[in-house]
Amino acid sequence: MFEHRSTFRVRYGETDRMGYMYHGRYAELFEVGRVEALRALGIRYLELEERGVLLPVREMHIVYHAPARYDDALTVITRVVSMPNVRMLFTYEVRNEREDLLTEAEVTLVFIQAATGKPCRAPAWVIEKLGPYLR
Amino acid sequence: MFEHRSTFRVRYGETDRMGYMYHGRYAELFEVGRVEALRALGIRYLELEERGVLLPVREMHIVYHAPARYDDALTVITRVVSMPNVRMLFTYEVRNEREDLLTEAEVTLVFIQAATGKPCRAPAWVIEKLGPYLR
Amino acid sequence: MFEHRSTFRVRYGETDRMGYMYHGRYAELFEVGRVEALRALGIRYLELEERGVLLPVREMHIVYHAPARYDDALTVITRVVSMPNVRMLFTYEVRNEREDLLTEAEVTLVFIQAATGKPCRAPAWVIEKLGPYLR
Amino acid sequence: MFEHRSTFRVRYGETDRMGYMYHGRYAELFEVGRVEALRALGIRYLELEERGVLLPVREMHIVYHAPARYDDALTVITRVVSMPNVRMLFTYEVRNEREDLLTEAEVTLVFIQAATGKPCRAPAWVIEKLGPYLR
Numbered sequence: 001m002f003e004h005r006s007t008f009r010v011r012y013g014e015t016d017r018m019g020y021m022y023h024g025r026y027a028e029l030f031e032v033g034r035v036e037a038l039r040a041l042g043i044r045y046l047e048l049e050e051r052g053v054l055l056p057v058r059e060m061h062i063v064y065h066a067p068a069r070y071d072d073a074l075t076v077i078t079r080v081v082s083m084p085n086v087r088m089l090f091t092y093e094v095r096n097e098r099e100d101l102l103t104e105a106e107v108t109l110v111f112i113q114a115a116t117g118k119p120c121r122a123p124a125w126v127i128e129k130l131g132p133y134l135r
Numbered sequence: 136m137f138e139h140r141s142t143f144r145v146r147y148g149e150t151d152r153m154g155y156m157y158h159g160r161y162a163e164l165f166e167v168g169r170v171e172a173l174r175a176l177g178i179r180y181l182e183l184e185e186r187g188v189l190l191p192v193r194e195m196h197i198v199y200h201a202p203a204r205y206d207d208a209l210t211v212i213t214r215v216v217s218m219p220n221v222r223m224l225f226t227y228e229v230r231n232e233r234e235d236l237l238t239e240a241e242v243t244l245v246f247i248q249a250a251t252g253k254p255c256r257a258p259a260w261v262i263e264k265l266g267p268y269l270r
Numbered sequence: 271m272f273e274h275r276s277t278f279r280v281r282y283g284e285t286d287r288m289g290y291m292y293h294g295r296y297a298e299l300f301e302v303g304r305v306e307a308l309r310a311l312g313i314r315y316l317e318l319e320e321r322g323v324l325l326p327v328r329e330m331h332i333v334y335h336a337p338a339r340y341d342d343a344l345t346v347i348t349r350v351v352s353m354p355n356v357r358m359l360f361t362y363e364v365r366n367e368r369e370d371l372l373t374e375a376e377v378t379l380v381f382i383q384a385a386t387g388k389p390c391r392a393p394a395w396v397i398e399k400l401g402p403y404l405r
Numbered sequence: 406m407f408e409h410r411s412t413f414r415v416r417y418g419e420t421d422r423m424g425y426m427y428h429g430r431y432a433e434l435f436e437v438g439r440v441e442a443l444r445a446l447g448i449r450y451l452e453l454e455e456r457g458v459l460l461p462v463r464e465m466h467i468v469y470h471a472p473a474r475y476d477d478a479l480t481v482i483t484r485v486v487s488m489p490n491v492r493m494l495f496t497y498e499v500r501n502e503r504e505d506l507l508t509e510a511e512v513t514l515v516f517i518q519a520a521t522g523k524p525c526r527a528p529a530w531v532i533e534k535l536g537p538y539l540r
Contacts, residue, residue, distance in 0.1 A: 144302070146298055146301060146302055146305075147301050147305070147315075148297070148298040148301055162283070163281055163283040166281060166282050166283055167279070167281055170281075170282070170341075179341070180282075180341070181340060181341045205316060206305075206314070206315070206316045
């Protein structure tokens, strides 16, 4: 398993009139979580695109246990638990400063060749970076 | 079953550098879809809050089949398929002008008493409005 | 002068913990306002891009007189008051259902050739559509 | 003068189909810039609200010189150049890693008593924290 932690401060613009972080804004935290997890592995997402591979989201499942609130310092724990093939699965936990579990999520992305728009296998150089953590 | 259709034009600010509608922005379409579905039933979401009941999202599951693109005219089909109790489930389809199925989703909300923060049953006046459509 | 009116319902996801429509979200209303104003003139923004011209925002000035709130039905009044050259200026008023003036804005965009990234004059077919309204 | 620097990585969800950071998203950078500038001064924005003072945006003026792009590491330089009274002015520069000036802005906020909704003077404890930097 590969695990990465990113921290976020809830922005005013992310809150709603309930005083909660708007549920739709978590997708962006998860995006940053996986981009930073990949960067920590030596995989720059931008390089993936420059090499002709896109990685759009295919499926997202979020369970909201408790709300995040304005100015909360959140930790997003991003995990890669299985070797990607055509798809790549990330699992997430969001915790606040008291370590309360606020949110859990699974996001599945699919590798796509930019030139053809067709699904493709994860590039060898991506697989290689993940090798030490997954079998 | 109760079904409602809302239409949306994909905004520039909703697109990302792939040219797709950003996957995180669908949550807002679904929010508007259910608010307008409730309005069509005679239930104003704002009135719910004014009567002391909040309805935050508890779970959201989205499957992205194909991307929406800038200026696409999307139809969001919102369905209520079962009588709410403490929770209320909405199911969704997003289709473009050619009727392609772009996205499917399920969003579960939970009724909360604003005063106590505790879950509560759907108010009687909400149940009553849904009565003719669900048994 | 050319004037166009678009209506918007304030979304939950657009509100912040003050209960106001978040000030940063108005940019998107103005974007839709000008896209719909152009469409009413027979100018589809997407066609502009397909013909190799981009129209990014160069300057935005917003004055907030009073807040918009959740579920408010807003009218965005978009005006073109002068013939575009390299730049195109849109002016805006946002009003609620009681006709209160909530916000005023000016947004200046610049015509750019996509191929070169260089500023260019407004295309002749755009100028022509505006002709009957401006001199 | 008081000056503070915050850094931001442009998120995928912040880009648009031109590949630019969407112009409407800068408002959120400026919000975080001033919240972090205030925090560095010992003023927690949340505490301001807890003490019954709101600070909504009254005016925002942004000039876009050059686009920010996906994954760019941006520096937002936030400055307080004059002592707040009923209003508080923040000025901004956004620069990329090559120190190119991408954006300049001015944002004016107004102190409001939450209880009455009326404008009020900046609280004495806020003025005091700014004292060493402004006269």
